[in-house]
Amino acid sequence: KNEVxxxxxxxxxxxxxxxxxxxxxxxxxxxxxxxxxxxGGGIVSLFMLSSGKKKHGRLIATINIQExxxxxxxxxxxxxxxxxxxxxAHFGNEKLTFGTGTRLTIIP
Amino acid sequence: ETGVTQTxxxxxxxxxxxxxxxxxxxxxxxxxxxxxxxxxxxxELMFVYNFKEQTENNSVPSRFSxxxxxxxxxxxxxxxxxxxxxxxxxxxxxxxxxxxxxxxSGTRLTVV
Numbered sequence: 001k002n003e004v005x006x007x008x009x010x011x012x013x014x015x016x017x018x019x020x021x022x023x024x025x026x027x028x029x030x031x032x033x034x035x036x037x038x039x040g041g042g043i044v045s046l047f048m049l050s051s052g053k054k055k056h057g058r059l060i061a062t063i064n065i066q067e068x069x070x071x072x073x074x075x076x077x078x079x080x081x082x083x084x085x086x087x088x089a090h091f092g093n094e095k096l097t098f099g100t101g102t103r104l105t106i107i108p
Numbered sequence: 109e110t111g112v113t114q115t116x117x118x119x120x121x122x123x124x125x126x127x128x129x130x131x132x133x134x135x136x137x138x139x140x141x142x143x144x145x146x147x148x149x150x151x152e153l154m155f156v157y158n159f160k161e162q163t164e165n166n167s168v169p170s171r172f173s174x175x176x177x178x179x180x181x182x183x184x185x186x187x188x189x190x191x192x193x194x195x196x197x198x199x200x201x202x203x204x205x206x207x208x209x210x211x212x213s214g215t216r217l218t219v220v
Contacts, residue, residue: 042213100150
């Protein structure tokens with residue numbers, strides 16, 4: 001069965017802290033997305049990974065194929081990073097399977 | 109703006125009403141999707157269209173009826189909905205089937 005598990009479900013941190021959100025999946029995947037959704041806003045695909053690491057500004061996404069695990073890191077977090085972050089996996093050529101999301105709140 | 113535009117942003121409808129949700133993209137994408145996002149649940153895929161042809165109907169009740177007249181437009185026709193159908197309905201498009209998604213901002217639907 002294709003499953004995606006995400007943790008934590010909720011995360012509150014002070015501005016400036018280093019943030020890590022984790023995603024594990026059950027079987028081999030062809031690609032994994034990290035998605036961001038601000039309150040009242042649309043879903044933006046931040047990264048799509050099949051191996052290694054991607055970086056954009058203060059956001060870093062990594063994936064370990066052997067361990068079936070991906071992480072999203074935010075350095076020097078800022079209140080505008082407050083959003084729901086979701087990982088979603090392609091299993092083979094099938095539709096995306098989504099995690100339940102992590103609600104991140106950064107306090108000034 | 110993400111390039112995928114959904115209208116209306118908010119919709120309140122009675123259980124006997126008929127309404128339609130609209131999605132439009134001008135990204136040159138060939139695949140379009142309807143997703144449902146209920147509170148505290150993962151996104152659920154409803155329908156997939158690739159080159160205007162429906163390739164997937166994920167066991168969606170017939171009170172939801174999709175229409176894809178061309179690769180740039182996708183509709184979701186709604187009739188005799190139930191209160192449990194209240195959710196955020198998201199449209200997405202992708203460069204190719206299952207690759208390179210862009211999501212719209214969604215329509216917040218409330219069924220009363």
